[in-house]
Amino acid sequence: MAYETILCEKDGAIATVTINRPKVLNALNPQVIAELGQVFAELKQDGEVKVVILTGAGDKAFVAGADISAMRDMNPVQARNFSRSLQEVTCLMEDLGKPIIASVNGFALGGGTEMALACDFIYASETAKFGQPEINLGVVPGAGGTQRLSRLVGKNWAKELCYTGDIIDVQLAKEIGLVNRVFPVDDLKDAVLKTAKKIASKGRVSMRACKELIHFGFDLPLDHALRLEAEAFGTCFASPDQKEGMSAFLEKRKADFKGEA
Ligand code: CO8
Numbered sequence: 001m002a003y004e005t006i007l008c009e010k011d012g013a014i015a016t017v018t019i020n021r022p023k024v025l026n027a028l029n030p031q032v033i034a035e036l037g038q039v040f041a042e043l044k045q046d047g048e049v050k051v052v053i054l055t056g057a058g059d060k061a062f063v064a065g066a067d068i069s070a071m072r073d074m075n076p077v078q079a080r081n082f083s084r085s086l087q088e089v090t091c092l093m094e095d096l097g098k099p100i101i102a103s104v105n106g107f108a109l110g111g112g113t114e115m116a117l118a119c120d121f122i123y124a125s126e127t128a129k130f131g132q133p134e135i136n137l138g139v140v141p142g143a144g145g146t147q148r149l150s151r152l153v154g155k156n157w158a159k160e161l162c163y164t165g166d167i168i169d170v171q172l173a174k175e176i177g178l179v180n181r182v183f184p185v186d187d188l189k190d191a192v193l194k195t196a197k198k199i200a201s202k203g204r205v206s207m208r209a210c211k212e213l214i215h216f217g218f219d220l221p222l223d224h225a226l227r228l229e230a231e232a233f234g235t236c237f238a239s240p241d242q243k244e245g246m247s248a249f250l251e252k253r254k255a256d257f258k259g260e261a
């Protein structure tokens with residue numbers, strides 16, 4: 001499908017989604033959000049794609065937030081619906097059944113930090129910057145900034161970021177656990193691709209189960225989540241990938257996973 005505000009490039013099992021409005025630092029307007037919803041719905045069904053990379057066009061920003069010119073004159077109902085529209089995209093990303101790596105190559109502010117938080121983990125360049133500056137606009141984060149951020153980095157850091165609106169550099173973002181790894185600007189793309197390829201070489205069945213167990217199990221009581229883990233462990237044995245993975249180990253060869261999930 002043709003998109004106007006995003007790009008979706010597929011290279012074998014890896015799809016790269018690029019938010020493509022560099023003149024406004026890839027700000028999220030209703031069209032971007034609608035197109036992101038469509039592309040993730042397509043990628044969810046795409047049997048070829050095993051890993052998704054999400055990034056922003058240009059060398060300045062991942063996403064500098066929701067589009068302020070699109071929001072300024074909204075009424076409360078429109079604003080609530082706008083917030084829900086991006087929340088629904090982020091929930092779809094978490095329910096994709098395949099990992100999404102955020103490749104953050106500059107500003108990730110407001111809705112940008114929130115999009116990155118809905119990915120499975122964040123790799124960032126040394127120039128990346130994060131923040132929830134909504135407080136400076138007289139609003140609150142609206143796409144998970146008060147919720148996913150506090151679940152990931154703890155309530156105290158989430159409160160400091162949401163209350164001050166400060167933009168933090170990548171070193172602090174890594175220190176508080178928001179970012180997994182930091183790379184020189186010119187190395188980020190290759191580093192993300194290398195990890196994406198490694199993940200794509202694993203089995204779909206166990207990858208999907210891992211994502212769902214960690215994501216959906218996280219907020220459950222431990223004994224419930226452990227039972228889900230044991231069920232998923234058992235279900236893996238119904239997949240050809242389990243026989244292939246274990247046989248490959250015993251036969252001292254590389255596994256070739258073909259199971260469908
Ligand atoms: N919305 C609209 N336009 C933007 C945005 C934005 N979020 N960010 C940057 N732009 C535009 C600028 O207006 C400018 O346009 P023009 O060239 O026409 O003047 C262009 O991008 C380049 O930006 P700057 O000239 O400002 O570049 P600087 O290097 O001077 O500054 C900053 C870069 C610091 C990133 C600065 O642009 C900035 O502060 N941007 C706004 C950041 C912000 O407040 N983000 C939060 C927005 S609110 C939000 O995300 C709520 C999320 C709720 C989600 C639910 C709804 C979907």
